[in-house]
Amino acid sequence: MPTMMSSLLLNLIVHGEEWTAKELFVYPNEYIYWSIQIVMYPFMTGLVAGAFVLSSLYHVFGVKQLKEMARFALVFSFALLFCAPLPILLHLQHPLRGFHVLMTPHFTSAIAAFGIVFFSYGAIVASELWFLYRRHFVDVSLSLKNKPDKSLSEWIRFLIFCSLTLGVYDVSEDALKRDERAIKILAGLGIPVACFLHGYAGFIFGSVKANALWMTPLMPVIFIMSAIVSGIALCILTYIVTMELRKLFVTRKKTPHQLYQSREEIKSVELNVIKMTSRYLLFFLIAAISLELLDLVFRGYTAVKSWDVLRSVIYGKDFTNIFILQYGVGNLIPFLLFLTPGLTIRRVVLGVILVLFGVFMMRWNVVIGGQAFSLTFSGYMHYHLPIIPHNLETFKEGFAGAASIFLLPFLLFWLMSKIFPVFSYKTEH
Amino acid sequence: MISRRDFLKNAAKGIVGLSIPLAAIEIISPEKIFASKGDKKVRWVFLVDTYKCVGCGLCVKACKLENEIPYDANVTRTWVERYVIRKDGKVFADTPKGARDGFTTDKIALGEGKYQEIKKEDISQAFFVPKLCNQCENPPCVQVCPVGATYQAPDGVVLVDRKWCIGCGYCIMACPYGVRFFHPVYKTAEKCNFCYHRITKGLKTACVQACPFGARQIGNIKDPDDPVSKIIMTERVGILKEEYGTKPQVYYIGLNKEVR
Amino acid sequence: MKTHVWRPLYVVIGIILIILIIRAFYVPSDFGVHERGYMYGWYRKGNIEEWKNFKVKYQGEGYCKDCHPDKIESIMKTPHAIIQCENCHGPAIDHPSEPPKLKIDRSREQCLRCHFPLPYPTSGRANIRGVDPERHNPGIECVMCHNPHSPSSGGKR
Numbered sequence: 001m002p003t004m005m006s007s008l009l010l011n012l013i014v015h016g017e018e019w020t021a022k023e024l025f026v027y028p029n030e031y032i033y034w035s036i037q038i039v040m041y042p043f044m045t046g047l048v049a050g051a052f053v054l055s056s057l058y059h060v061f062g063v064k065q066l067k068e069m070a071r072f073a074l075v076f077s078f079a080l081l082f083c084a085p086l087p088i089l090l091h092l093q094h095p096l097r098g099f100h101v102l103m104t105p106h107f108t109s110a111i112a113a114f115g116i117v118f119f120s121y122g123a124i125v126a127s128e129l130w131f132l133y134r135r136h137f138v139d140v141s142l143s144l145k146n147k148p149d150k151s152l153s154e155w156i157r158f159l160i161f162c163s164l165t166l167g168v169y170d171v172s173e174d175a176l177k178r179d180e181r182a183i184k185i186l187a188g189l190g191i192p193v194a195c196f197l198h199g200y201a202g203f204i205f206g207s208v209k210a211n212a213l214w215m216t217p218l219m220p221v222i223f224i225m226s227a228i229v230s231g232i233a234l235c236i237l238t239y240i241v242t243m244e245l246r247k248l249f250v251t252r253k254k255t256p257h258q259l260y261q262s263r264e265e266i267k268s269v270e271l272n273v274i275k276m277t278s279r280y281l282l283f284f285l286i287a288a289i290s291l292e293l294l295d296l297v298f299r300g301y302t303a304v305k306s307w308d309v310l311r312s313v314i315y316g317k318d319f320t321n322i323f324i325l326q327y328g329v330g331n332l333i334p335f336l337l338f339l340t341p342g343l344t345i346r347r348v349v350l351g352v353i354l355v356l357f358g359v360f361m362m363r364w365n366v367v368i369g370g371q372a373f374s375l376t377f378s379g380y381m382h383y384h385l386p387i388i389p390h391n392l393e394t395f396k397e398g399f400a401g402a403a404s405i406f407l408l409p410f411l412l413f414w415l416m417s418k419i420f421p422v423f424s425y426k427t428e429h
Numbered sequence: 430m431i432s433r434r435d436f437l438k439n440a441a442k443g444i445v446g447l448s449i450p451l452a453a454i455e456i457i458s459p460e461k462i463f464a465s466k467g468d469k470k471v472r473w474v475f476l477v478d479t480y481k482c483v484g485c486g487l488c489v490k491a492c493k494l495e496n497e498i499p500y501d502a503n504v505t506r507t508w509v510e511r512y513v514i515r516k517d518g519k520v521f522a523d524t525p526k527g528a529r530d531g532f533t534t535d536k537i538a539l540g541e542g543k544y545q546e547i548k549k550e551d552i553s554q555a556f557f558v559p560k561l562c563n564q565c566e567n568p569p570c571v572q573v574c575p576v577g578a579t580y581q582a583p584d585g586v587v588l589v590d591r592k593w594c595i596g597c598g599y600c601i602m603a604c605p606y607g608v609r610f611f612h613p614v615y616k617t618a619e620k621c622n623f624c625y626h627r628i629t630k631g632l633k634t635a636c637v638q639a640c641p642f643g644a645r646q647i648g649n650i651k652d653p654d655d656p657v658s659k660i661i662m663t664e665r666v667g668i669l670k671e672e673y674g675t676k677p678q679v680y681y682i683g684l685n686k687e688v689r
Numbered sequence: 690m691k692t693h694v695w696r697p698l699y700v701v702i703g704i705i706l707i708i709l710i711i712r713a714f715y716v717p718s719d720f721g722v723h724e725r726g727y728m729y730g731w732y733r734k735g736n737i738e739e740w741k742n743f744k745v746k747y748q749g750e751g752y753c754k755d756c757h758p759d760k761i762e763s764i765m766k767t768p769h770a771i772i773q774c775e776n777c778h779g780p781a782i783d784h785p786s787e788p789p790k791l792k793i794d795r796s797r798e799q800c801l802r803c804h805f806p807l808p809y810p811t812s813g814r815a816n817i818r819g820v821d822p823e824r825h826n827p828g829i830e831c832v833m834c835h836n837p838h839s840p841s842s843g844g845k846r
């Protein structure tokens with residue numbers, strides 16, 4: 001369109017205009033301002049919270065079969081934690097001013113809780129990791145200290161591990177026991193903080209009275225439940241993938257740590273752990289879907305002013321997104337996959353991928369769905385996700401930006417496993 | 430296992446240690462909160478007469494030029510809506526470019542290039558409704574700002590600090606009236622501010638001055654002799670979306686139930 | 690060593706202290722809770738003056754009167770008296786120093802704002818006479834035949 005082109009040249013396409021198509025009566029300033037990155041943010045923080053709760057199931061409740069998973073989940077949670085603020089940074093119109101939320105927080109706003117919650121959660125996870133891996137840090141730094149000729153990379157490794165010990169070199173039985181107790185306390189303390197981390201994200205939406213779809217007291221609880229679901233699902237998936245890779249190394253005799261003698265031993269441990277974890281997954285899945293259906297039933301029953309337009313969005317325009325993709329593919333099919341007897345690793349992998357997809361669709365249906373109808377209740381807005389970026393904005397708020405953020409935690413996790421080795425009996429507590 | 434004595438000692442140290450930086454925080458000072466709740470002499474309010482508005486859109490044009498909102502950008506601090514109610518009860522509404530160029534066609538814009546033709550004899554009633562920021566008494570947009578970039582001045586006008594706004598858009602989502610948007614150049618939240626730079630000098634807002642028909646008026650509700658105050662107190666006036674509890678301060682004469 | 694358990698806590702407290710120190714330097718001193726309380730009055734007070742100092746563009750009819758009394762007088766006798774000079778002539782800003790000449794909006798669209806006929810019952814719009822722009826001299830500026838300062842003197846042929 002010629003007018004669109006000239007506006008583009010003059011940099012006058014307002015934020016949101018490029019990916020919003022308006023239908024019927026919509027206010028002039030209404031656009032889909034909260035787009036893909038705002039979908040990604042609760043998705044990522046959900047993974048963080050879920051991974052942590054999974055790790056705590058072992059440390060706090062002593063579910064012995066989850067020992068291997070627990071360590072893995074904690075490191076992954078930490079890797080995810082660094083990626084979780086990225087969607088926000090890409091969304092903010094002034095990302096460099098983002099730290100204003102730490103400088104002058106306005107606590108009447110749910111978003112202001114971001115600084116405190118993220119920081120305390122990060123402190124808890126980092127501290128727990130420190131206690132868990134402290135002996136490993138001490139071992140590595142002492143062994144490198146005594147080495148006479150260090151190469152550059154070894155010097156760097158030495159400095160990193162030295163500073164990570166925080167000056168504590170006591171690895172006696174007594175000290176390690178104290179570490180264990182500290183881990184237990186932190187894991188216990190971390191569960192409510194992890195819930196808060198995601199509950200506040202739900203509160204951000206649930207407290208907006210101007211948005212007819214978001215406004216419900218159930219929102220924080222729904223978010224927490226589905227966050228835990230996504231965290232557990234992601235841990236199961238990454239765990240299976242890493243175990244498969246290890247099996248590959250064992251077959252090719254490449255692994256430095258000869259933990260398991262054979263493929264069969266690896267395989268048997270895997271299935272046990274996964275069966276245990278998937279039971280928790282199902283429990284939270286049921287909780288999440290029940291709350292969402294409850295919300296829908298209530299809305300239909302009470303039929304307030306906004307119900308007409310909401311009904312046309314939920315049962316009309318977004319029917320496929322909600323009922324087929326989120327409830328059907330993301331909830332019902334994994335349910336059947338996990339519950340039918342004869343569970344195999346392949347079925348678990350498919351199940352968790354679908355669960356993750358379902359959780360993502362839930363975020364999508366809340367964020368985008370909430371902006372699919374106008375404040376006039378007599379108009380609609382359609383969201384067209386920018387796939388191929390042609391400028392900074394369509395990269396930041398488009399598929400490319402979202403995909404990069406989704407892939408980054410895996411990269412970070414790999415880097416972190418160099419410092420926090422995930423599969424090594426020598427460092428275990 | 431840490432002994433109780435050690436625990437208490439360390440806790441005491443921690444608390445003393447924390448109280449020093451806490452003194453530097455001073456986020457909330459009780460004295461300031463209980464200080465005077467606003468400038469008692471002035472509270473700006475607005476009055477719109479929907480019988481007088483003809484939809485010429487001169488207010489929208491004046492607002493854009495006065496407040497430096499890029500003329501061709503599809504955002505505006507104020508706009509005019511057209512409502513056409515047919516005899517069969519169906520309501521049609523549109524606001525082409527926010528009525529920046531007025532209403533120069535009798536076809537209702539339905540979006541996506543579609544138009545609705547309505548025959549003159551089918552019209553039961555039709556009118557124009559100017560809209561602008563309501564400068565609410567309980568502004569939900571201010572409540573949700575995470576950094577204190579938007580706020581309410583003592584005289585009731587809600588302003589945005591362009592140097593502090595981080596551009597999260599929470600205030601835009603929280604406004605039930607849809608008056609907020611992102612400024613295309615400054616990339617901060619933006620909205621009508623009753624031409625604060627004009628009213629504080631004794632001038633009228635750009636839209637009030639531009640309106641040839643007197644459909645828009647601004648006044649001070651705290652002044653009993655203000656003609657706007659008199660009308661609000663003595664005539665039947667309505668407000669928009671009062672169910673949200675925002676206590677908007679833009680009053681409408683001739684507000685129809687179909688107005689969104 | 691009994692106290693090694695507290696090490697991470699010291700690191701955390703250290704980071705908090707650093708944030709508070711940065712805050713003391715970065716946040717302006719006039720930022721705080723003002724008249725309306727913490728919920729609605731948490732802001733940087735200096736911003737109010739910044740908004741008050743924003744440049745005024747539209748000066749209003751009184752501004753034009755001193756130099757252009759004839760124009761004002763002529764239009765005052767017509768139904769167009771209700772229209773502000775700047776509605777068609779653009780904002781005066783610092784005229785005559787800046788801009789020295791105002792750009793007049795002579796387009797058809799400017800006149801059609803009011804004079805496109807919309808016979809809406811209950812709206813003031815129904816009282817304004819109008820023309821169908823597609824039939825009445827399409828493409829030609831209205832002011833070619835009609836003088837906005839004297840609209841009732843009729844169209845010139």
